[in-house]
Amino acid sequence: MPQRLRLISHKLCPYVQRAAIVAAEKHIDFERIDIDLANKPDWFLRTSPTGKVPVLEVVDDAGKVHVLFESAVIAEYLDEISLNALLPSEPIQRARTRAWIEYASATLADIGKLYSAPDFAAFDDALRALKVRFDALENEVAGPFFNGARFGLADAAFAPVFRYLDVFERELGMTLVERGRRIAAWSEEIGIRPSVIGAVPLDYADRLLNFVIAKNSYLSRLLRDKALIAA
Ligand SMILES: N[C@@H](CCC(=O)N[C@@H](CS)C(=O)NCC(=O)O)C(=O)O
Known part of the structure; x- marks a missing residue:
């Protein structure tokens, strides 16, 4: 399990919702930060390769920060690090x-x-x-x-x-x-x-x-x- 998860979000974004739903289903704690997409903060532009939310920052046990983007990928990652898979096995x-x-x-x-x-x-x-x-x-x-x-x-x-x-x-x-x-x-x-x-x-x-x-x-x-x- 990673040490810390931070979901960079927007209050209306449908793609962010996917990640938030999966995290809740899997009882995964994360910090959510909603940003203004009409006025993207500099730190976000430096973090996100696409300039889009959601971005999931994952801090691993060694303290290294990994940046994940694309909601489908983030959802699968959250599914893989926790029990009771939401993706079928076959x-x-x-x-x-x-x-x-x-x-x-x-x-x-x-x-x-x-x-x-x-x-x-x-x-x-x-x-x-x-x-x-x-x-x-x-x-x-x-x-x-x-x-x-x-x-x-x-x-x-x-x-x-x-x-x-x-x-x-x-x-x-x-x-x-x-x-x-x-x-x-x-x-x-x-x-x-x-x-x-x-x-x-x-x-x-x-x-x-x-x-x-x-x-x-x-x-x-x-x-x-x-x-x-x-x-
Ligand atoms: N394919 C991306 C789409 C994400 C996306 O389009 N996010 C929108 C908000 S809902 C965004 O950040 N738009 C900002 C922009 O395009 O500048 C995903 O699934 O994560």
Whole structure:
């Protein structure tokens, strides 16, 4: 076990959430430092080769500091240094799980397109792309979790996808992306998991809505109109 772990984070980052969820699932203590990505501190730019969060600083027994980046890699590292693996043991299931984790990243990129879309056409394109993604995912979900009875790394990777959609859909009072029976049950199961709930601050939804509203995108306007109607 390393001596000390420090997760360099951002309060809204979906990739950071993966690392925080896995650490909580594995009862791994770590220090979390949230930075402002619009004004990255110099020490962070010197530490992170990509300029992106999450970064995990690992201090080993000899006091040497190792810098890990890329959320999928950080999640696997946290899984490997602790008991009760979250990645299946058979090579084919490990590979399949990694493939779907990559798919979760692509789905997050589509959600980024959804909340940044400048007009209805781009917004609608992003919604259609998400629908296609969910259609391909539906029959892959074993239930109650992605690979079956136990929560695993794929669940941690998809949790931020559903959290985004839950916040937007709750605020707008409408469904943006239809969930099939399996995805609906799965996302509900993930959403009540303490590790998932604890991976973001209590005011996450307000922060996310303010972040999106400030973008001046098509979704910003929908959310702003909704707030005006509610006032
Ligand atoms: N592939 C990376 C993506 C990480 C990422 O895109 N992080 C965003 C925040 S959610 C970031 O740090 N953006 C800052 C920038 O691109 O300047 C991972 O999985 O860790």
